[in-house]
Amino acid sequence: DSQTPYYSKAALVSYSVGVNAGGYAVAARGAIPAGRSITAAARANGAAHAVTAATKANPGVFTSNNHGFNNGDVVWLSRISSGGNWATNLNGRWYTIDSKTTHTFRLRNSSGNVVSTSGYSGSYPGGGAVTPCLAAACQVQVTSSAHGFANGAYAFITGVGGMTQINNVTGTSTGTAWLVASAAANTFVLSGSTGPSYGAYSSGGSAYCTTTGCEYHRFTNASGGTNVFRVSTCTTERTGANAYTDAGPGASPLGLNYPNTSSNGACPSNTILPLTSDRAVINARIASLSASGYTAGQIGAAWGWYMLAPNFNSLWASASQPAAYGAPETLKIMVFMTDGAFNTNYCNGVVARNATGGNNSDHINCNATNGNPLVQAQSLCTAMKNRGIIIYTVGFEMAGESQASRDMMTQCATDSAHAFMADDGAALQDAFAQIGQSITQLRLTH
Numbered sequence: 001d002s003q004t005p006y007y008s009k010a011a012l013v014s015y016s017v018g019v020n021a022g023g024y025a026v027a028a029r030g031a032i033p034a035g036r037s038i039t040a041a042a043r044a045n046g047a048a049h050a051v052t053a054a055t056k057a058n059p060g061v062f063t064s065n066n067h068g069f070n071n072g073d074v075v076w077l078s079r080i081s082s083g084g085n086w087a088t089n090l091n092g093r094w095y096t097i098d099s100k101t102t103h104t105f106r107l108r109n110s111s112g113n114v115v116s117t118s119g120y121s122g123s124y125p126g127g128g129a130v131t132p133c134l135a136a137a138c139q140v141q142v143t144s145s146a147h148g149f150a151n152g153a154y155a156f157i158t159g160v161g162g163m164t165q166i167n168n169v170t171g172t173s174t175g176t177a178w179l180v181a182s183a184a185a186n187t188f189v190l191s192g193s194t195g196p197s198y199g200a201y202s203s204g205g206s207a208y209c210t211t212t213g214c215e216y217h218r219f220t221n222a223s224g225g226t227n228v229f230r231v232s233t234c235t236t237e238r239t240g241a242n243a244y245t246d247a248g249p250g251a252s253p254l255g256l257n258y259p260n261t262s263s264n265g266a267c268p269s270n271t272i273l274p275l276t277s278d279r280a281v282i283n284a285r286i287a288s289l290s291a292s293g294y295t296a297g298q299i300g301a302a303w304g305w306y307m308l309a310p311n312f313n314s315l316w317a318s319a320s321q322p323a324a325y326g327a328p329e330t331l332k333i334m335v336f337m338t339d340g341a342f343n344t345n346y347c348n349g350v351v352a353r354n355a356t357g358g359n360n361s362d363h364i365n366c367n368a369t370n371g372n373p374l375v376q377a378q379s380l381c382t383a384m385k386n387r388g389i390i391i392y393t394v395g396f397e398m399a400g401e402s403q404a405s406r407d408m409m410t411q412c413a414t415d416s417a418h419a420f421m422a423d424d425g426a427a428l429q430d431a432f433a434q435i436g437q438s439i440t441q442l443r444l445t446h
Contacts (some may be wrong), residue, residue, distance in 0.1 A: 001279075006329065006443070009277045009320075011307035012285055014270035015300035016293030017344050017351070018234035018257045021350070022271030025233035027315050030253040032231055040143035041163050043195035044076070044131045051080070051128030059106045060117030061100075064130060069105060073097045074133040076196035077107070083125030086117070090128070092197060094138040094342030110137070124445045131196055135182060140166055140195040143187050144207050149180045155188070155207045156216040156228060162202030166190060168228065171262060173230030177210050177218045205409065210260045217258040222353040222360035229258035229350065234267035236299055236346045237376065239369045244379040244389070246309035254302075256349035260362040265344075265351055274320035275307060294357030295341035298376035304334040305384050327385055331446055335382065335435055336412065337394040340401035342373040365438050374408050381412035389416050390442070392435050396428055397420045 013019055021028045029051075053063040071074065076094050080087040095107035098114060107115040117124075134141050140163070149155055154177040156168045159231035168176045179191040210218035218228045236255035237243065245252075259265045269292075273285050304318065306312045313321040323330045343357035350367035351358050370376050381391055393413040398406055398421060406421070413419035418438075420431035 001215075003277055004036075007277060008443075009275040009322075010282055011275045011320075012273040012282065013300055013303040013307060014268065014272075014289055015303065016268045017234075017259060017265050017357075018236045018267060018292075018299050019303045019320075020232075020234045020271045021254075022233055024272065024274075024315050025235065027281040028249045028254050029235045029256055030213075030249075032213070033209065035208040035215060036144045036147045036156070036219045037205055038142055038144045038157070038160060040203035041201040041205070042141045042143070042162060042165060043136050043163070043198060043200065044138075046132045048079075048129040048131040049131055050398060051077075052126070054086075054117060054124040054128070056117050056120060056123060057396060058116035058118040059114040061099075061104050061106055062127060062128075062130075063104050065103045067103070067105065067130070069130075069132070071097055071100050071101055074136060075107075075130040076133055076136060076138045077128065077130050077131045078196065079127050081127035081439055084120055084122035086120050086122075086125055089120060090115075094133060094194075094196075100227070103419060133195070135189045135195075138195050139181070140190045140193040140198065141182075141187055142166075142190060142207065145186050147183075147186065147188060147207060149183050149188050149207070149209070151183050153180045153183075154210045154218045155180050155190075156180065156210050156218070157190075157205060157207050160201065160205030162200050163198045165198040165296040166193060167205075168216075169372055170228045170230050171260070172209045175218070175226065177228050187389060213256065217349060219348070219350060220365045221257075222363040222365050224365075227260075227350075227361070231349070232257045232259050232261075232267035234259065235303075236296070236349060237368075237370045238302070242255050243275050243370055244376075244383050246305055246311050246383075248311040248314060250314060255346060258349045259351075260358075262360065263362055265358050265362050266293060268293055272303065272307075274316045275322060276320060291395065294344040294351075294355075295339060296344040296346075296373060297336075297338040297340070297342045298345070298370075298373045298380060300338065301334075301336055301377045301384075304336055305380060305389065308332045308334065308389060326332075329446065331390065331439075331442060332388065333390045333392070333442075334437060335392045335394065336381075340395050340398040340405040340407075340409065342377065342405055342408075345370065345373045345376070378408055379412055392418045392438070393420065394428070394431050394435070395419075397423060399423060 234257035350364035
C-alpha cells in the first residue's frame with residue numbers, strides 16, 4: 001500500500017505453449033510482412049464460343065464457327081446438354097486445340113491424347129461451349145503488383161471476393177496454399193487451380209508468403225503431411241547467441257509462434273502485464289486468468305527475466321521500466337511457478353518434432369533448435385542469478401512429473417530454501433504466503 005520512501009512493482013507473465021505478448025508482440029518478435037494486394041484473378045482469355053456440332057468418330061471433330069483458335073491453345077469445354085454420355089465424358093475439363101480449321105478443331109485431353117467420340121451414345125446433343133484459357137491447364141492467373149513470388153514458392157490467399165475458391169484455409173488437416181507458377185513481375189498462376197469452374201473475381205484479396213517469418217507458415221509436419229499455420233501474438237524461444245541473455249529485442253528478436261489453433265497448442269488468451277504498482281490491476285488480471293495448453297516453462301522463465309531486464313525498457317512505458325541492475329536499495333525477484341511438464345519446444349516457430357506435448361500432425365518435421373526445454377530453463381535461471389536476480393520456484397502438483405523436472409525447480413531457485421512444492425490448492429496458498437513473508441524480510445534486511 002505504501003510506495004514511499006520505497007516503491008514496489010509486480011509484473012505478470014502467464015504462459016502455456018508460449019507467452020502472449022499482446023500489443024507488445026511486434027516490438028518483441030519483429031514485424032511480419034504484409035500481404036500483397038490482389039487486383040484481379042482471371043479465369044479465361046475471352047468469351048466462350050458455341051460448339052454447334054461434333055462428329056461421332058475417332059478422332060472427334062468439333063464445329064465452332066469462326067472460333068479463332070490456334071493449334072495448342074488451351075480451352076475449357078462445358079455446357080454440353082444431357083443426352084447420351086457426351087456431357088459426362090467431356091464437360092468440365094481442359095483441352096488443347098488440334099488440327100484446327102476456320103470452323104472446326106479436334107481436342108487433345110490433359111494426357112495429350114486426341115479425344116475420340118466414336119464410343120459415345122447417340123448423336124451430339126448440342127449446347128456446348130469452349131472458353132479460351134489464360135494459362136496452362138486453365139489455371140487462374142492472379143494480378144498483384146510487385147508481388148515478389150518466385151516459381152516454386154507457395155502463396156496463401158485470403159479475402160478474395162467472387163472467386164472465393166482460391167481463398168486458402170489453415171489448420172492441421174485442411175491447411176492449404178497455392179504453388180506459384182509462371183511468375184512475372186505483377187502476375188502469377190495458381191498451380192492446380194481450375195479457373196473456369198470458379199466464380200468470377202469481383203474484388204479484394206491478399207497474397208501472403210508462407211515461409212518462416214511470414215504471416216502464414218507452410219511446413220511439413222512430423223507425420224509427413226503439410227500444414228499451414230498463422231502467426232500469433234505469442235512469442236517462443238530466442239535462438240542464437242542471445243538465447244540465454246537479456247539482450248534487448250531490437251537487435252535480437254524473440255521467436256515467432258505458429259500454433260495449431262484447434263488444439264492445446266493454441267496461443268493462450270492471457271497476455272503479459274508489465275511492471276505496475278496498481279494492485280487492483282494486478283488482482284483483476286489474476287482473476288481473469290484461464291488455464292489451457294501445453295507447457296513451455298522455459299519461455300515463461302525467459303519472460304520473467306525480460307520483465308526485470310533494463311535492456312527490455314524499449315517495450316514499456318516509463319512507469320513499467322525496471323531499474324538498472326545494481327541500483328541502490330533495489331531488489332529484483334522472480335517467482336516462477338509451473339506444473340513441471342516442460343513439454344513444448346520449437347523449431348522455426350512451430351512445436352518441434354521432439355516435443356512431448358501435442359501430436360505429430362501439429363509438430364514441424366525438425367527437432368527443437370535450442371534443445372531440451374528443461375536444460376533451456378536451467379540455463380536461463382543460471383544467467384538470471386548471475387545478474388543478481390533472486391528466484392523463488394513453486395512446483396504445483398508435480399508428483400507425477402519426472403525427477404529431472406523436480407530437480408530443476410530446486411536448481412533454478414536461488415537456493416533450496418527458495419524452492420517450494422505444492423500438491424494442492426491449500427499448499428499452493430501457503431507457499432505463496434511464505435514467499436511473501438520472505439520477500440518482506442528481504443526488503444527489511446537489504
